Amino acid sequence: MPLDIDRFSHIESTIQRWDPRVKIASLAILIFGVALLKTLPMSVAALVMAFILMTISALPYHFVMHSMQWVILFLLPFFLILPFSYPGAADNHLLGLSFTWEGLRLATLIFVKALAIVLTSFALFGSARFDISMIALQRLKCPPMLIQMLLFTYRYTYTLLEEMRRMNTSMKARGFVPGTNGNTLRTYGNFVGTLLVRSFERTERIYKAMLSKGYRGEFHTLVTFRSGITDYVKAVIVLIVAAGLVVTDFSGHFSVATDGWY
Amino acid sequence: MNNVTKPSAISAEDIVFTYPDGHEVLKGLSCDIRSGEKVALIGPNGAGKSTFMSHLNGVQMATSGKLYINGIEVSPDNLNRIRRMIGIVFQDPDDQLFCPTVFDDVAFGPLNLGLPREEIETRATEALHIVGLDGFEERSSFHLSFGERKRLALATVLSYQPDILVFDEPSTNMDPMNRRKLIHWLQHCENTILLCTHDLDIALEVCNRCIVLVDGKIVADGPSSEILYDRRLLEQNNLELPLALMTHELLHGLLQTEEMDSEHRTIISNFLHAHRHVHGSDGHVHFHLHAHDHDHGHLHTHADNTHSHAEVEHTHDSDQPHFDVAHAHDDASLTTHRTPGDGHEELIAASPQHKERE
Amino acid sequence: MHIADGILTGPVLIAGFAGTAILAALTMRRMDLEEIPKISVITAVFFIASLIKFPIGPSSVHLILNGLAGVVLGWRAFPAIMLGIILQTVLFGHGGVTVIGVNSIMLGGGALLAYLVWQLRLRFEFPKREVVFGTLAGATGIISSGIVLALALLTAGEAFVATAGYVLAAHVPIMIIEAAVVGACTGFLARVKPEVLAGQTGIRAR
Numbered sequence: 156m157p158l159d160i161d162r163f164s165h166i167e168s169t170i171q172r173w174d175p176r177v178k179i180a181s182l183a184i185l186i187f188g189v190a191l192l193k194t195l196p197m198s199v200a201a202l203v204m205a206f207i208l209m210t211i212s213a214l215p216y217h218f219v220m221h222s223m224q225w226v227i228l229f230l231l232p233f234f235l236i237l238p239f240s241y242p243g244a245a246d247n248h249l250l251g252l253s254f255t256w257e258g259l260r261l262a263t264l265i266f267v268k269a270l271a272i273v274l275t276s277f278a279l280f281g282s283a284r285f286d287i288s289m290i291a292l293q294r295l296k297c298p299p300m301l302i303q304m305l306l307f308t309y310r311y312t313y314t315l316l317e318e319m320r321r322m323n324t325s326m327k328a329r330g331f332v333p334g335t336n337g338n339t340l341r342t343y344g345n346f347v348g349t350l351l352v353r354s355f356e357r358t359e360r361i362y363k364a365m366l367s368k369g370y371r372g373e374f375h376t377l378v379t380f381r382s383g384i385t386d387y388v389k390a391v392i393v394l395i396v397a398a399g400l401v402v403t404d405f406s407g408h409f410s411v412a413t414d415g416w417y
Numbered sequence: 418m419n420n421v422t423k424p425s426a427i428s429a430e431d432i433v434f435t436y437p438d439g440h441e442v443l444k445g446l447s448c449d450i451r452s453g454e455k456v457a458l459i460g461p462n463g464a465g466k467s468t469f470m471s472h473l474n475g476v477q478m479a480t481s482g483k484l485y486i487n488g489i490e491v492s493p494d495n496l497n498r499i500r501r502m503i504g505i506v507f508q509d510p511d512d513q514l515f516c517p518t519v520f521d522d523v524a525f526g527p528l529n530l531g532l533p534r535e536e537i538e539t540r541a542t543e544a545l546h547i548v549g550l551d552g553f554e555e556r557s558s559f560h561l562s563f564g565e566r567k568r569l570a571l572a573t574v575l576s577y578q579p580d581i582l583v584f585d586e587p588s589t590n591m592d593p594m595n596r597r598k599l600i601h602w603l604q605h606c607e608n609t610i611l612l613c614t615h616d617l618d619i620a621l622e623v624c625n626r627c628i629v630l631v632d633g634k635i636v637a638d639g640p641s642s643e644i645l646y647d648r649r650l651l652e653q654n655n656l657e658l659p660l661a662l663m664t665h666e667l668l669h670g671l672l673q674t675e676e677m678d679s680e681h682r683t684i685i686s687n688f689l690h691a692h693r694h695v696h697g698s699d700g701h702v703h704f705h706l707h708a709h710d711h712d713h714g715h716l717h718t719h720a721d722n723t724h725s726h727a728e729v730e731h732t733h734d735s736d737q738p739h740f741d742v743a744h745a746h747d748d749a750s751l752t753t754h755r756t757p758g759d760g761h762e763e764l765i766a767a768s769p770q771h772k773e774r775e
Numbered sequence: 776m777h778i779a780d781g782i783l784t785g786p787v788l789i790a791g792f793a794g795t796a797i798l799a800a801l802t803m804r805r806m807d808l809e810e811i812p813k814i815s816v817i818t819a820v821f822f823i824a825s826l827i828k829f830p831i832g833p834s835s836v837h838l839i840l841n842g843l844a845g846v847v848l849g850w851r852a853f854p855a856i857m858l859g860i861i862l863q864t865v866l867f868g869h870g871g872v873t874v875i876g877v878n879s880i881m882l883g884g885g886a887l888l889a890y891l892v893w894q895l896r897l898r899f900e901f902p903k904r905e906v907v908f909g910t911l912a913g914a915t916g917i918i919s920s921g922i923v924l925a926l927a928l929l930t931a932g933e934a935f936v937a938t939a940g941y942v943l944a945a946h947v948p949i950m951i952i953e954a955a956v957v958g959a960c961t962g963f964l965a966r967v968k969p970e971v972l973a974g975q976t977g978i979r980a981r
Contacts, residue, residue, distance in 0.1 A: 159866070160865065160866050160867070160868045183872065186780075186872050186873060187788075187873055189781075190780060190781060190783075190785070190788060190873040191784075191785045219868070222867065222868035222869060225869055226779075226869055226870060229779060229869070230779060232938075232941075233938070236937060236938050236941060237934065237935075237938065239937075240934075240936070240937030240938065241934050242933050242934060242936070258934065261934055264781075265779075265781045265782050266781075267781075268780065268781030269779050269780045269781040269782075269870060271781075272780040272781060272870050272872065272873065273780070273868065273869065273870035276864075276868065276870050276871075276872055277868055279872075280865050280866075280868070281868065284517075285517065285865065285866065286517030286518065286521070288865065289517075300803075300806070300811065301854075301858070303811060303815075304811055304814060304815045304818070304854070304858055305815075305858055305861060305862060306516070306517055307515060307811070307812055307815030307816065307819075308815045308816070308818045308819045308822065308858055308859075308862055309517065309819075309862060309866075310514075310515055310516065310517060310558075310559060311511075311515075311815065311816045311819040312819045312822055312823060312862075313557075313559035313560075314511045314559060314819075315816075315819050315820060315822075315823045316823055319823055319826075333828075333829070333830050334830060335829075335830055335831055335832065337955065339829065339830075340829070340952065340955040340956050340959060341955070341959040343827060343829065343838065343956045343959070344955070344956045344957065344958065344959025344960035344961075344962070344963060345959060345960070345963045346827075347820070347824045347827075347838075347840065347843065347956065347960050348959075348960040348961075348963035348964050348967065349963075350820050350823070350824065351817065351820055351847060351960075351964065351971055352964070352967055352968045352971055354816050354817060354819070354820045355813075355817070355968065355970075355971050357509075357511075357512060357816060358812050358813040358816045358817070360507060360509070360512040361512050361513075361515055361812045361816065362808075362809050362812050362813070363471060363476045363505075363507075363512075364505070364507055364512050364513040364515070365515065365812065366474070366476055366496075366500065367474045367476065367500055367503070367504070367505045368500075368525050368526040368529060368573065368574070368577055369497065369500055369501065369526055369529030369530060369577070370525075370529060370808075371497075371529065371808075372808050372811075373529075375528035375529065376521065376528075377524060377528070377534055377537065377538075515812070
């Protein structure tokens with residue numbers, strides 16, 4: 156199941172012990188810093204930093220790599236499109252198409268930055284249980300209503316997955332084989348419609364259940380966070396790295412893709 | 418009834434509920450449930466059982482008529498007080514478990530009451546203990562089995578500590594073992610209980626009173642021992658005799674025929690004898706020890722001599738009943754094996770999950 | 776369709792978050808208590824439904840169903856889609872933290888437009904109009920998202936012009952699939968439980 160980024164959040168590590176509020180705030184700043192980078196050397200440095208974070212977080216390699224396959228697959232088209240479509244004079248010809256090194260460099264830059272961000276996100280969200288991360292976000296002044304809804308959605312995703320699996324089995328049991336045809340489209344439409352109808356009825360019951368347990372719009376929690384010196388030391392290190400990356404990147408020591416890229 | 422002097426827990430006076438589209442679900446429903454009573458609300462699909470349940474804590478409001486919980490009228494101004502007194506356990510546990518962790522779900526009610534942290538933690542631990550889910554606090558409810566979720570749903574209501582417990586189909590989709598544990602717990606629970614169910618066997622075992630709701634009206638209200646034995650009443654309303662009683666009736670029928678030898682006749686009449694005591698009209702649960710020879714050959718000749726009948730009335734002792742203890746004690750009958758002559762009696766477990774009490 | 780991290784420029788990312796915040800504030804106005812579990816569970820449905828794959832030859836595409844979200848939730852489709860995107864970002868481990876804003880506008884904006892198209896049905900009176908307008912809404916949701924995505928890519932520079940073109944073209948088959956699924960679904964809902972569909976004043980008035 157692709158839904159369990161927090162599957163290994165029980166693994167003890169320096170990142171895992173970090174106060175989630177401070178962790179989220181500092182790693183988010185790092186991530187946004189990386190998003191702003193526009194030179195290849197600094198992006199590679201960010202990727203190295205992300206690998207270091209991953210290693211510290213002690214998340215299993217295979218778990219991260221599994222997700223990574225999809226990211227790589229998603230980014231691959233850039234390598235196929237950008238080198239052949241970069242504006243300006245072509246340096247070379249490849250298989251009869253005009254090919255530019257500049258385009259390849261741009262594709263690589265995007266690729267490296269995206270990987271660095273994904274890996275850092277893993278260290279960020281893979282090191283704490285989902286609900287703890289959400290509560291930490293709420294403490295960081297995210298609107299409580301939003302957090303409440305995220306937690307609900309998360310919770311019912313599992314119930315619906317089960318429901319979908321059951322419906323899927325019953326469809327298969329009656330000989331349904333998906334194919335590229337109108338019947339499949341119609342079946343999917345009805346399938347989603349059925350899920351919606353059932354879920355509408357379910358929400359009414361959930362709301363009743365919440366009311367009967369005294370719900371009045373607030374979602375209280377007993378989770379408390381504590382931050383100490385070490386939490387802030389970790390934050391300062393991450394912020395220095397982020398600032399270092401961005402400042403060096405902007406200083407003009409490294410070349411920037413020329414055309415249209417900033 | 419010994420409950421007559423007790424105050425009224427649920428009192429409904431001529432409740433009518435009509436949907437905005439004019440569909441009338443409850444058509445003048447009146448009943449009075451005393452504090453501490455265990456009442457089964459039975460009726461066919463679409464009779465209005467769920468609608469009535471939603472009225473009890475003011476999730477739906479009656480179009481006309483009055484409803485009192487512990488003497489307080491259910492009205493928009495009183496909802497918080499009412500909801501504190503009444504706990505509803507829903508049929509589908511997924512409707513009731515909406516928090517990320519088991520602990521969050523159990524603590525949801527107490528948190529809404531604004532209780533101090535220690536109190537909330539104590540209540541959560543206690544509630545989980547009662548349903549046998551100790552140590553599940555940090556698990557996610559959606560990763561539990563259905564039976565566990567069903568028990569957890571009960572725990573989330575128990576932690577709220579309501580006086581009145583309302584159950585919507587508590588036994589559906591439960592495996593026999595968990596169903597048995599639930600029945601045991603319900604039998605020993607001291608709260609007022611309203612059980613909305615199609616499972617008439619559970620009604621028979623738990624409730625001393627039955628209300629039959631058909632098409633928005635109460636068609637019968639009386640002791641379970643009368644209503645649940647009334648085949649005609651039940652079948653007229655899409656219900657049927659509890660399985661236990663069907664067996665009972667069937668065996669009685671068999672005894673009337675002449676085609677049976679005395680050996681089987683004895684076995685059956687012994688069984689019916691035990692049965693009558695368990696499901697007798699006094700609503701008490703008795704433990705039965707039926708001693709007779711295990712060996713068929715002996716039984717044939719000494720049947721009458723070896724039959725002895727010991728009866729122990731269960732006392733509501735201080736021991737808090739919970740799901741994990743002794744299952745054998747609530748079995749309909751336990752068979753003892755006595756070897757004639759040496760006077761030695763040995764308990765033969767009547768159910769496979771028999772265990773000695775802690 | 777999503778845009779990945781690392782492509783867009785800082786100002787566009789920030790504009791995405793700002794726009795999302797404004798749209799969320801506008802579309803979440805006067806929300807009832809009851810709507811909190813409702814929107815959440817329906818969001819979960821869309822979240823799950825987006826895992827459904829439609830086979831195209833040897834490969835397959837995922838359903839997006841942002842148009843259907845508009846049809847079912849009306850204005851509230853925007854917060855629903857935003858929730859879905861946040862959840863996806865956090866849970867799937869495919870990245871996307873920096874583009875939550877842009878992606879929300881892209882898919883959520885498409886859902887809002889789909890809702891507007893869906894509401895146009897009230898001006899017409901013919902059998903199966905729910906199917907027809909559901910189909911149109913499904914198509915609108917996807918193609919408007921495709922356009923926003925292409926525009927977002929263009930802001931990253933001239934180098935992405937070709938990419939934007941390919942992306943837009945890739946949305947056409949997805950649009951056809953989505954239109955058919957959403958049309959079937961609205962037809963089903965209109966028949967089975969019309970109160971699930973948004974903006975029903977017209978249905979009642981009939």
